[in-house]
Amino acid sequence: MKYYIITGEASGDLHGSNLMRALKKVDSAAEFRFWGGDLMLAESENIRKHYKDMAFMGFVEVVVNLRKIFKNLSDCKNDLLANRPDALILIDFPGFNLKIAEFAKRNDIKVFYYISPKVWAWNQKRVLKIKKVVDHMFCILPFEVDFYDKWGMKVDYVGNPLLDAIAAYPFNSNFRNDNQLDSKPIVAFLPGSRKQEIERLLPEMVKMQAHFPEKQFVIAGAPTFTAEYYEQFKQGTQIPVVFGKTYDLLKNAEAAIVASGTATLETALLDVPQVVVYKGNPLSIGIAKVLVKIRFISLVNLIVDKLVVKELIQDDCNEKNLKAELDSILNDEQYRNTMLQNYDELDQQMGEPGASERTAKLIMEYLSLK
Template structure:
């Protein structure tokens, strides 16, 4: 079978790569053509574009790059037509993928969507396009099935969360060797996960690193994103207790005492590694003001959204400052406070439904296009 897959971000690259592995187990002759990243490339197939070329963040940034985005959409349609896939698989990245899906549906190409757009948060009007253009939807959050089926009468498959697979399959190297290699001290590591895009990394690290002098006995270790070069981080690692590790986020989380994390998939990854965290977010003021008026959520982190309560502290926009960050980091370094968080992390993992998301989704896709 021929599979055309579109993932536009680092998290999509991870989930798509694991899906590809599962599809290959079911279909050894699987042929992949994709938009994605390094992880998908390692599985095999033909990479059309890297997600680094697609990563535009926020309303203003998208507007400034609209011409590039439209060119990519046009090119993608032509590339799909030339490839003639048996199935088109979208992995998150809804702004781009739903446009391609509208075209593909008219072309008679089967459309499957893995990792639902977060229309329960904003742009709920997209439900009409999803019903019209997406043949099969695979959701990874437990409340999404109820949202789609009860509120919008659109049947979906809840397959479990792929991060549980990714973490359970992660082959940790020798932890002691990792610590030695990066000169990390036991129980004294604060992981900094500032995001994957240049503009958010710069903004987040400036604030996160403002408190390093307040915790001289701890090492602050930046998780370098695979989408960035190591040189990009060099201006941020001038302080004595600041280190950088590239492409080793899971190894870092396995050794971390606590973490400061930019909102997004990383908040859930950190929780699944059982690391107490403070969630951080600060965007451009214009983008934030627009988002605040259209996003109808009580929380921004996946941890709190899934649990439907504040499990981890969220510092957003003006609340993300040196004083608050210092206060909240002190809290999660407290042993008793940490135990409370870890207990709720266990409940979170139970809600996510265990391992098997990639295998479940691959089986459903393969059976559907085979018949």
């Protein structure tokens, strides 16, 4: 079978690579063409465009980059018709992918959506469009099944692929020595994978070193940037940056400050107490406050449906608040233990590893029915 996979960000690259590996197991003749990143490139050399040329975060940023976005859409549509896959597999990235789904449906290309768009957060009526243009939806968050059911759409809950990634990860017992880290307790900084996130969040994060000199702070670097890029945000500190070792970093961390997104869930699944942070373009945030209809921004809080981890958003993401929350996590034993107990509840809801394999098998089953 020929599979055409599209994602536009780092987390999608991770999930896409795991799905490609799983598809190879159930389809020995699998051929791939994709829009993704380095992890997917390790599974197949047939990349069409790298996600670093596609990821724009926030309403304003999207408007500023409209010309590039429209060109990407046009290129993708033309490439789809030129290569006509047996299955188009879309991974999250809804602003782009739902337009491609509509195009593919009009051109009789089977559309699978892996990792649902967050339609439950805002403009829920988008489900009506999804019902028309997506043949099969595979969800990775437990509450999404009930949400879609209320709109009369049957979806498959396949578990969460982060469980697969963590279960398969070869943790390095010599992580500290290999990265010249000393024996002091580690606090991990995960400032995100997008340029806008890093520029807004990392300068606030690095201020914590002055308040907690007994701790060792380490930055999880995004694969699309260099160590030199991060220097401009360090404000004279000597905080190291490690690349491609985020799970090892978290496994060795006592606490973490994490940009809102998939990383908050990864941090919780690895049992690291955290504070979640987010800063966006002020206009984008203003628009989001009008449109978004959810209580929390962190996946951890959304899944458990209560405030498990503190969220510091926009102006609340400042030195004073970060210091206070990090102090509670590090030095208030009851506060820390309560967070970890809530992580246990999260683990129960998330289920077992195997999302990639379950999704690959379902795709094969549905393709055999056509």
